[in-house]
Amino acid sequence: MPDARAGWALVGVVSLVAFLIRLWHLGDPNKLVFDETYYAKDAWSVLHFGYERVWADNANDLIVRGAIDQMGSTPEFVVHPPMGKLLIGLGEAMFGMNAFGWRSMAVVFGTLLIAATMLLARRLSRSTLVAALAGILLTVDGLAFTMSRLGLLDVFQATFLVAAVACLVRDRDAMRARLAAHLEAAGLADLGGAYGPRLWWRPWRLASGVLFGCSIATKWNSVYALAAFGVLALAWDIGARRLAGARRPLLPGLFRDGLPAFVQLVPVAVLSYLASWIPWLVSTGGWDRQWAADNPDTPLARHLPRAVASLFAFHREIYQFHTGSYINHATHPYAAGPWGWLILMRPLGLDAVNGITPGTDGCPPGGEDCIRVMTTLGTPLLWWGAAAALAAAILFWIGLRDARFSVPVVGALAMWLPWFLYTDRPLFYFYAICIVPFTVTALAMCLGRIIGPADGGRRRILGATIVGAYVALVILNFAWFWPIYTDGLLTWSQWWSRMWFPSWV
Incomplete structure (x- = not known):
């Protein structure tokens, strides 16, 4: 076998x-x-x-x-x-x-x-x-x-997190394989100092972004892992190009690989996160769901759709709970x-x-x-x-x-x-x-x-x-x-x- x-x-x-x-x-x-x-x-x-x-x-x-x-x-x-x-x-x-x-x-x-x-x-x-x-x-x-x-909640958070990292590692290997295939197809031993092909379509990285968003949508602290692995993934890309013969790939890598990586991880994770709130958004009775209607003169309510403004207000309350005096003085x-x-x-x-x-x-x-x-x-x-x-x-x-x-x-x-x-x-x-x-x-x-x-x-x-x-x-x-x-x-x-x-x- x-x-x-x-x-x-x-x-x-x-x-x-x-x-x-x-x-x-x-x-x-x-x-x-x-x-x-x-x-x-x-x-x-x-x-x-x-x-x-x-x-x-x-x-x-x-x-x-x-x-x-x-x-x-x-x-x-x-x-x-x-x-x-x-x-x-x-x-x-x-x-x-x-x-x-x-x-x-x-x-x-x-x-x-x-x-x-x-x-x-x-x-x-x-x-x-x-x-x-x-x-x-x-x-x-x-x-x-x-x-x-x-x-x-925690086992769901952990599962989405590990799956997100596994997809990102899979994307690393796929990127290296595509870079090698480019050299082979062009009959080149290395990149000869050039930065190499644009490898923007990265389905495994997109999947990682979705899964990171699901993990954050379970518990917020997974955002630290998204940030850490986002930096590590960029280092992988730049390192792969250097190994393939790119000269001084750091600065161009920040833009040519870093920006696509950011888009496919962070905004995708945000959309995945927001999708988990759809039942709350389409409801009318959730906590703070009518906040924008009750506070129409606030900047949030004036510049955002009411449902989104209310969701922002709800998140502000949640953050205040996690960092406020009540929880900081609690014991267990x-x-x-x-x-x-x-x-x-x-x-x-x-x-x-x-x-x-x-x-x-x-x-x-x-x-x-x-x-x-x-x-x-x-x-x-x-x-x-x-x-x-x-x-x-x-x-x-x-x-x-x-x-x-x-x-x-x-x-x-x-x-x-x-x-x-x-x-x-x-x-x-x-x-x-x-x-x-x-x-x-x-x-x-x-x-x-x-x-x-x-x-x-x-x-x-x-x-x-x-x-x-x-x-x-x-x-x-x-x-x-x-x-x-x-x-x-x-x-x-x-x-x-x-x-x-x-x-x-």
Whole structure:
């Protein structure tokens, strides 16, 4: 079987396994967990009315009993754009307003996240084995697993983001192939100092712009990744032309490649982002939807269509929420600063039922009390290895000029470092779901270097043994923490045996 077909087959097999384990007991716990209390209900109201509405105070308990008619008629102020809620609503439309329904699309996108990561890793490394390592490791990551089984927004954001980056890397390779084809067709050894052909039609870059827009339309902070990868993509183009023989390509590259790249990424992403707001725009009752009509003398209302002016006003309110005094003075028991995310300083407890007495709810009789918990905790052996791999990837890229590592480094840092600007507000570990696909890719590529080349002989056998043992330990580590990922029943002593550090409690 050709390697390309084998690669696609492998992506399919790993994705299927990931899908099945994420689907297991998806409806448990049968309640609105953590921020599902916002997004599941918001999704249902967007599905039916195009915008978020307020719900009765006791709606959560009634919803799980099947009484879903708890929605009011007034709009609800929300702080994230609609894309993720539109997708959650799609699952609810198919399976109903229940735990399985509002989590079902997270399973689909959590599986697509693994597939996109594998495709990205394979294109960067040119290795089906490295892609397999990336897919297997992400499949058994505790954070990716739990976020793929909840009706929250972040797994949608991460999937669109990784897919956008994968398309941009695919565009890089297509551009280089077209440049080589130009030289071959012209019978040239190199460009001879000229800048080379105009390569403006770039469908993979357009697709990347659409996907970046979808990611930003789920959560705004993906805009940092768009900016970072936009610069990196321009550097790829200029570097390719220099390698092909262009003389001093930097300045002309800013205009001849930079401007088309900007148009195909940024305005396309903006249009993709705005498309997610169409249900709100065509409604009449959404939050701030009538702002322009109520404020006709403001500059926004005078110079823009009323719907657009109202959308700008709504965005201004959302931004003020994210940066204002209310959020900056808020506290939360599970708040976790970004400096500790990569080493699992403070995971997030999503749900817990304490005090289950022996002989009830499956708790063994005659022993200690039991507990059911659900925690977002990355698989420790994976995350600690991935943190080390990220540091190694920076050295490989900067020190050894191995440009393949630029992608996981830029992706991880773009989705991590900006959070240090917002440490005055509560931040949470699960935001790192947008980081782990890149750190896992870096880890898989480093493991590939440990294994070595196909003709490596005894060195390759030793490397494969080391890597195989590590992957096996990661899988066992994931299995050990399985009960706290899946709302499993544990005795108190069993739970404590999984709380390795005081900050995890």
